[in-house]
Amino acid sequence: MAVQGSSDVLIDELYETTNRLRQFVEGRLREKGASVARLRALRMLARARQPLRMRDLSDMAGIAARTATAIVDSLERDGLVERVRHPQDRRAFLLRLTDEGVRCHREAEEVDRLALAEATAALDAADREQLRTLLARIRDHTV
Amino acid sequence: MAVQGSSDVLIDELYETTNRLRQFVEGRLREKGASVARLRALRMLARARQPLRMRDLSDMAGIAARTATAIVDSLERDGLVERVRHPQDRRAFLLRLTDEGVRCHREAEEVDRLALAEATAALDAADREQLRTLLARIRDHTV
DNA sequence: GGCATAAGCTGAGCATACTCACTATGTGCT
DNA sequence: AGCACATAGTGAGTATGCTCAGCTTATGCC
Numbered sequence: 001m002a003v004q005g006s007s008d009v010l011i012d013e014l015y016e017t018t019n020r021l022r023q024f025v026e027g028r029l030r031e032k033g034a035s036v037a038r039l040r041a042l043r044m045l046a047r048a049r050q051p052l053r054m055r056d057l058s059d060m061a062g063i064a065a066r067t068a069t070a071i072v073d074s075l076e077r078d079g080l081v082e083r084v085r086h087p088q089d090r091r092a093f094l095l096r097l098t099d100e101g102v103r104c105h106r107e108a109e110e111v112d113r114l115a116l117a118e119a120t121a122a123l124d125a126a127d128r129e130q131l132r133t134l135l136a137r138i139r140d141h142t143v
Numbered sequence: 144m145a146v147q148g149s150s151d152v153l154i155d156e157l158y159e160t161t162n163r164l165r166q167f168v169e170g171r172l173r174e175k176g177a178s179v180a181r182l183r184a185l186r187m188l189a190r191a192r193q194p195l196r197m198r199d200l201s202d203m204a205g206i207a208a209r210t211a212t213a214i215v216d217s218l219e220r221d222g223l224v225e226r227v228r229h230p231q232d233r234r235a236f237l238l239r240l241t242d243e244g245v246r247c248h249r250e251a252e253e254v255d256r257l258a259l260a261e262a263t264a265a266l267d268a269a270d271r272e273q274l275r276t277l278l279a280r281i282r283d284h285t286v
Numbered sequence: 287g288g289c290a291t292a293a294g295c296t297g298a299g300c301a302t303a304c305t306c307a308c309t310a311t312g313t314g315c316t
Numbered sequence: 317a318g319c320a321c322a323t324a325g326t327g328a329g330t331a332t333g334c335t336c337a338g339c340t341t342a343t344g345c346c
Binding site for chain 3: 317318319320321322323324325326327328329330331332333334335336337338339340341342343344345346
Binding site: 162165166169196197198208209211212216229232233234235236 | 324
């Protein structure tokens with residue numbers, strides 16, 4: 001029974017772990033004016049070689065287009081990101097990090113790195129790699 | 144660089160995996176009038192030997208008390224749960240599953256089990272156990 | 287050129303998570 | 317008894333995720 005029941009609560013544990021990890025990291029990111037979702041958007045924009053459209057951002061982040069709109073709204077309100085009309089496609093925007101956005105990203109990334117290192121202190125490199133592998137296998141089956 | 148960067152995106156992968164798994168499971172639970180959060184509450188109530196207070200529920204589910212209020216509100220609105228005044232402590236409620244709630248829980252539990260089995264099809268028993276162990280280690284460091 | 291269809295984005299509305307502040311009630315100390 | 321503090325639950329407000337509907341603009345086919 002214990003063996004068969006071993007997967008029953010897996011989603012709950014995944015859910016709770018994510019919730020707690022998010023709160024843990026967000027508590028540290030807050031003072032930098034960031035959050036997990038906001039940092040993720042900043043990271044995508046910082047890493048991309050080309051300016052991104054809203055759609056690119058939502059695809060890369062694995063979130064709904066509407067959710068990306070909300071995130072970018074808040075980033076724009078705080079002066080971290082700018083929407084510029086796409087020169088060829090008048091339906092689309094191109095997203096650009098402001099100087100403030102670049103600074104915020106850099107600081108938030110460092111805070112995130114430290115918080116994540118703290119949260120995963122009990123995992124060695126092999127454990128982390130194993131965890132990533134297992135997560136990827138779940139993602140492959142939830143399309 | 145690849146090795147050092149291995150933990151950088153771990154939280155993003157955990158985040159995205161949870162989001163996708165939740166949507167995957169909720170798509171199947173929806174027709175049963177449930178959701179991941181609602182099923183979790185129903186499960187706690189069904190498994191508890193004693194009637195639970197709001198506080199017991201939020202503690203067991205690992206969520207904020209206010210969030211439990213919202214979940215129970217929705218379950219009560221749909222006639223799945225009842226709040227009964229605690230006979231000794233007039234501040235508290237005791238939560239009781241209705242017959243409809245019991246039926247909903249039973250059906251949702253089965254749907255959840257199947258959906259989870261599908262999502263974790265690429266993981267054998269040892270993988271699942273390993274995943275649970277790794278998640279638990281993260282939880283221990285995010286209190 | 288013109289019409290049908292697709293794509294980009296956002297408004298509206300919901301669910302689930304949080305914090306903070308508040309009311310009502312219990313508990314414990316003097 | 318009475319005051320201080322703790323606990324139970326919820327209202328208010330915010331963030332992040334979703335879907336569906338709708339407007340605007342591109343695209344592709346005749």
